[in-house]
Amino acid sequence: MRWVIGALGAAMGAWGALLLVPLVDVDLALWFVGGPVVHDLVLAPLFGGVGLLIARWVPKPWRAAVRVGGALTGVLVLLAVPLLWRPFAGPPNPGLDDRDYLVGLLVATGAVWLGVAAVALVAHRKRPHAGR
Amino acid sequence: MKRTSSPHTATRVGRWLGIAFGLCFVTGLLSHYIQHPPGWFAWPTRPVGLYRVTQGVHVTSGVAAIPLLLAKLWTVHPKLFERPVVRSLPHALERASIFVLLGASFFELVTGLFNATQNYPWRFFFPPAHHAVAWIAVGALLVHVAVKLPLMRTPAEEVRRGTLSRRGFLLATGVAAAVAVLATAGGTVPWLRTASVLGTRSVRLPVNRTASAAGVSAVDGDWRLTVGSRRFSRAELEALPQTTAELPIACVEGWSASARWTGVPVRDLLALAGVEPGDVRVESLERDGLYRASTLPAAHARDPLTLLALAVDGETLSLDHGYPCRLIAPSRPGVTQTKWVARLEVVR
Numbered sequence: 001m002r003w004v005i006g007a008l009g010a011a012m013g014a015w016g017a018l019l020l021v022p023l024v025d026v027d028l029a030l031w032f033v034g035g036p037v038v039h040d041l042v043l044a045p046l047f048g049g050v051g052l053l054i055a056r057w058v059p060k061p062w063r064a065a066v067r068v069g070g071a072l073t074g075v076l077v078l079l080a081v082p083l084l085w086r087p088f089a090g091p092p093n094p095g096l097d098d099r100d101y102l103v104g105l106l107v108a109t110g111a112v113w114l115g116v117a118a119v120a121l122v123a124h125r126k127r128p129h130a131g132r
Numbered sequence: 133m134k135r136t137s138s139p140h141t142a143t144r145v146g147r148w149l150g151i152a153f154g155l156c157f158v159t160g161l162l163s164h165y166i167q168h169p170p171g172w173f174a175w176p177t178r179p180v181g182l183y184r185v186t187q188g189v190h191v192t193s194g195v196a197a198i199p200l201l202l203a204k205l206w207t208v209h210p211k212l213f214e215r216p217v218v219r220s221l222p223h224a225l226e227r228a229s230i231f232v233l234l235g236a237s238f239f240e241l242v243t244g245l246f247n248a249t250q251n252y253p254w255r256f257f258f259p260p261a262h263h264a265v266a267w268i269a270v271g272a273l274l275v276h277v278a279v280k281l282p283l284m285r286t287p288a289e290e291v292r293r294g295t296l297s298r299r300g301f302l303l304a305t306g307v308a309a310a311v312a313v314l315a316t317a318g319g320t321v322p323w324l325r326t327a328s329v330l331g332t333r334s335v336r337l338p339v340n341r342t343a344s345a346a347g348v349s350a351v352d353g354d355w356r357l358t359v360g361s362r363r364f365s366r367a368e369l370e371a372l373p374q375t376t377a378e379l380p381i382a383c384v385e386g387w388s389a390s391a392r393w394t395g396v397p398v399r400d401l402l403a404l405a406g407v408e409p410g411d412v413r414v415e416s417l418e419r420d421g422l423y424r425a426s427t428l429p430a431a432h433a434r435d436p437l438t439l440l441a442l443a444v445d446g447e448t449l450s451l452d453h454g455y456p457c458r459l460i461a462p463s464r465p466g467v468t469q470t471k472w473v474a475r476l477e478v479v480r
Contacts, residue, residue, distance in 0.1 A: 002278045009274025016267025027255045035238020064296050068304045075199045075308050079330050082246045088253040091345050095338025097249050104329030108315055
C-alpha cells in the first residue's frame with residue numbers, strides 16, 4: 001500500500017514538474033523557495049518569540065487564551081496582506097476588493113479577542129483553583 | 133521546557149490539511165478542464181450553480197488550508213533542528229521531499245490568495261504555474277503520506293506539554309480555520325457578505341472588468357450582432373421571445389453572485405440564423421485581452437437557459453455589465469461569460 005501511494009505521488013509530482021519546466025524563471029523559483037524560507041526564518045521564530053513573551057509576562061491561567069488570540073490575530077493579518085498591500089493589483093473594479101480592509105481587520109481582531117476573553121473567563125470560573 | 137514533535141497531533145492536523153488540499157486540488161482541476169477542455173471532458177449545465185459551488189469550495193478550502201498548514205508545521209517544527217542534518221541517503225531524500233512539499237504548498241496557497249484578490253506581485257502567468265505546482269504539491273503530499281504511514285498509528289501523548297493541551301491545540305487549530313473561512317467566504321456565500329470583513333465582494337453584483345478597462349466605449353445604433361449570415365440590431369433582439377432566469381456569475385477568483393437575467397436563448401438565435409448547433413465561439417467588441425472571446429461547448433449552446441442577456445434584474449444592461457448584450461450560461465466560469473458580444477459562430 002505504501003509503495004502504491006508513494007509511486008502515485010512520485011508520478012503526479014513528475015507530471016507537475018514536466019508542466020512547470022517551460023515556465024520556470026528566477027521570479028518563479030524565488031516564489032517556490034520563498035515560502036519555506038520565510039516561514040522558517042520569520043513566521044515560526046516570530047510566533048515562538050511571542051509565545052516566550054507570553055509565558056514570561058502573562059499570568060498562567062490566561063496564557064493559553066492569549067496564545068490562541070495571538071495565533072488567530074496572526075492568521076487574520078496574513079489573510080489581509082493581499083488586500084492591504086496592493087502596488088501590484090489590477091485596475092480597480094466596482095464592488096470587488098474595495099472595502100475598507102483596515103477597519104475590517106481591526107473589527108475581526110476585536111471580535112476574536114472578545115471571544116477569547118469570554119471563553120477564558122468561563123473556563124476560569126469553572127476551575128477557580130486553576131493556576132495556583 | 134524542550135518541545136518535541138508530536139506525531140499524533142501532526143497526524144490529526146495533517147488529516148484535515150489533506151482533506152483541504154484534496155478538495156482544493158480536485159475543484160482546481162475541474163476549473164482548469166472547464167477552461168481548457170480535453171477531448172474526454174464534459175461539464176454539465178445543471179445544477180446552474182455547480183461551478184459556483186466547486187470554485188467556492190476551491191478558494192474556501194485553500195483559505196482554510198493556510199492556518200492548517202501553519203499549525204501542522206508548528207507540531208513538527210522541532211524536527212527542523214534535527215542533528216545531524218542528514219543521517220543517510222533515504223533521510224536526505226525525505227528531507228528534500230518535504231522541502232518540495234512545503235515549497236509547492238506555500239506557492240499554491242500564497243499565489244492563490246493573492247490571485248483571489250486580483251493582486252499579482254510576480255511576473256509569471258498565474259494559471260499555468262498554479263496548475264503545474266498543484267500537481268507537485270499533491271504528488272509530494274502523497275509521497276510524504278507513504279513515508280509517514282507507520283507513524284500515523286502513534287498513540288496520543290499522555291503528558292501535557294506547553295501552554296495548550298493536545299486537545300486545546302487541535303481545538304484552536306479548528307477555530308483558526310473557521311475564523312479564516314468566516315472572514316473571507318462572504319465573497320461567495322450571500323448571507324456572509326457583511327460579516328466577511330476580508331471578503332472580496334462588497335456589493336450584490338460586482339463588475340469584474342469595466343468597459344473602460346476593456347477599451348469598449350459607448351455603443352451606438354450601428355451595432356449589430358452577427359450570427360452566421362444573419363445580423364440583429366438590439367431592437368430586433370428585444371422583439372424576440374425573451375427568457376428570464378436566475379443565474380450566477382461565478383468568478384475563477386472565488387466570488388460569485390446570482391442575478392435575474394433576461395434575454396434571448398442562444399439556441400433560438402442559432403435556429404433563426406439557420407446554423408447547425410455545435411460548439412459556439414462568442415466574440416466581444418473588446419479589441420484584445422485574454423478573454424475577449426470564449427467557446428461555448430455544444431451542451432451549453434443547446435441549453436434553453438444559455439442566454440444572450442439584454443437586461444439584468446429588470447433593467448437594461450449597463451455598459452459595464454456588457455451592453456448591448458452579454459453571454460450568461462449556467463454553470464460556467466465568469467471569465468467565459470463574454471460581455472459586449474458582437475458575433476456568435478458555430479466552430480464545430
